[in-house]
Amino acid sequence: xxxxxxxxxxxxxxxxxxxxxxxxxxxxxxxxxxxxxxxxxxxxxxxxxxxxxxxxxxxxxxxxxxxxxxxxxxxxxxxxxxxxxxxxxxxxxxxxxxxxxxxxxxxxxxxxxxxxxxxxxxxxxxxxxxxxxxxxxxxxxxxxxxxxxxxxxxxxxxxxxxxxxxxxxxxxxxxxxxxxxxxxxxxxxxxxxxxxxxxxxxxxxxxxxxxxxxxxxxxxxxxxxxxxxxxxxxxxxxxxxxxxxxxxxxxxxxxxxxxxxxxxxxxxxxxxxxxxxxx
Numbered sequence: 226x227x228x229x230x231x232x233x234x235x236x237x238x239x240x241x242x243x244x245x246x247x248x249x250x251x252x253x254x255x256x257x258x259x260x261x262x263x264x265x266x267x268x269x270x271x272x273x274x275x276x277x278x279x280x281x282x283x284x285x286x287x288x289x290x291x292x293x294x295x296x297x298x299x300x301x302x303x304x305x306x307x308x309x310x311x312x313x314x315x316x317x318x319x320x321x322x323x324x325x326x327x328x329x330x331x332x333x334x335x336x337x338x339x340x341x342x343x344x345x346x347x348x349x350x351x352x353x354x355x356x357x358x359x360x361x362x363x364x365x366x367x368x369x370x371x372x373x374x375x376x377x378x379x380x381x382x383x384x385x386x387x388x389x390x391x392x393x394x395x396x397x398x399x400x401x402x403x404x405x406x407x408x409x410x411x412x413x414x415x416x417x418x419x420x421x422x423x424x425x426x427x428x429x430x431x432x433x434x435x436x437x438x439x440x441x442x443x444x445x446x447x448x449x450x451x452x453x454x455x456x457x458x459x460x461x462x463x464x465x466x467x468x469x470x471x472x473x474x475x476x477x478x479x480x481x482x483x484x485x486x487x488x489x490x491x492x493x494x495x496x497x498x499x500x501x502x503x504x
Contacts, residue, residue, distance in 0.1 A: 245345040246336075249321075252349055256330055256351065260325045262297055262497055262499050262500075265294075266295050266296075267295050268293065268295070269290050269293055269295055269396065270292075271291055273396055274286065274396075277395070277402055278410040280404065280408055280427045281404075281425070283431035284425075285392045285393070286431070287431035287468055288467055289467040293393055293467075293496075294496075294497065295394065296393050296496040296497060297326060297327060298326060298496070299326075299391055299497075299498070300322070300493075300502055301320075301323075301324070301386075301491070301495075302319065302492040302494075303319070303489045303490065304317075304318070304319055304489070305335070305490070306488040307335075307487050307488075308484075308488075317338075318335050318337035319335070320333060320335035320336070321504060323498075323501075324383070324390075326387075330351040331348065331386060333348040333349075334346070334348075335347075342361050343361070345360050346359045347359075348382070350379045350380070350383055353380075353416055354371075355371070355379035356369075357370040357375055358370075374442070376419065377419050380416055381438045381440050385436055385438075388433065389433060389456065390491075400414055408428070409425065410427075411424050421438065421440040421441075423436055423437065424437050435456065437453055437454065438453070438454055439452075439453050441454040443477045445486070452477050453477070454478075455478070458473040464491070464494065465495075469494065471490065471491050472491070474488050
C-alpha cells in the first residue's frame with residue numbers, strides 16, 4: 226500500500242502529475258485493501274435461482290455459475306477496436322479492469338495509440354461516485370469528467386458488467402428483476418443514490434444477446450445527451466469451465482443511426498483474484 230493510502234488519502238484525488246497508469250495501480254491496491262478476498266464464499270445453488278425470471282435463471286445455469294462460489298471480484302482483459310466517429314478507422318486498444326461486487330467498484334484502464342501518441346482512458350467507480358479521464362501522451366487531458374451525471378451513467382456500466390461477465394453475481398439483493406417474456410427480462414439496480422434500469426435479451430440457447438438501457442447518456446460531445454445505450458453480444462465461448470461472452474459491441478442509438486464506438490473481445494477473465502496482477 227502506498228503511503229498516501231496508508232494516511233487515508235483518496236487515490237482518486239491524487240494530483241494530476243501522476244500518470245493514469247500509476248493512478249490505476251494505486252486505486253486497485255487501495256480497493257484490494259478495502260475489500261480483501263474472503264477465505265470462503267457461498268456457493269451458487271439451483272435453489273438460489275428460484276426467484277429469478279425464467280430467462281435469467283436459464284442464463285445463470287447455462288453460464289456454469291451453479292456449483293461455483295458467488296464471485297467477490299473479477300479481473301478482465303479486453304481487446305478492442307475503438308471508434309471516435311462513424312466511418313473513421315479504429316484505434317486498437319487493450320483494457321484491464323477490476324470489478325468488486327461487495328461494495329460495487331469498477332476500475333478500468335484502456336491503453337491505445339492515436340496519431341502515433343499513447344492514449345490512456347481511466348474509468349473509476351467507487352463509493353457510488355465516478356470519474357472518467359482520457360489523457361494523451363501522459364500530459365494532456367482530452368476528457369476529465371466527474372459529478373452526479375457521470376456517476377449515474379457509470380452505475381449502468383457496473384450493472385452491464387454484472388450481467389455480461391459475472392452471471393454468478395446476479396443474485397445480488399440490490400438487483401430487482403421482472404420477467405417480460407420467455408426471452409426478455411428487466412432489471413433495476415440500486416446503489417446509494419443511483420437507480421438505473423436495463424433490459425436483457427436472450428436467445429433459445431439461454432445466452433445473453435443484448436443489454437440496453439436509457440439511463441446511460443452519450444457524453445462524447447462534452448455534455449450528457451439522453452440516448453439509448455446497448456451492448457449486443459455476437460459471440461460466446463467456453464472459458465475456464467464457464468460459458469460467457471466472447472465478442473460484443475458498445476452502441477449508442479443516435480438520431481442519425483446506431484453508432485458502435487467499441488468492438489470488444491474477451492482476452493481473459495478471472496474471478497476471486499487475491500490481489501493486483503502484474504501486467
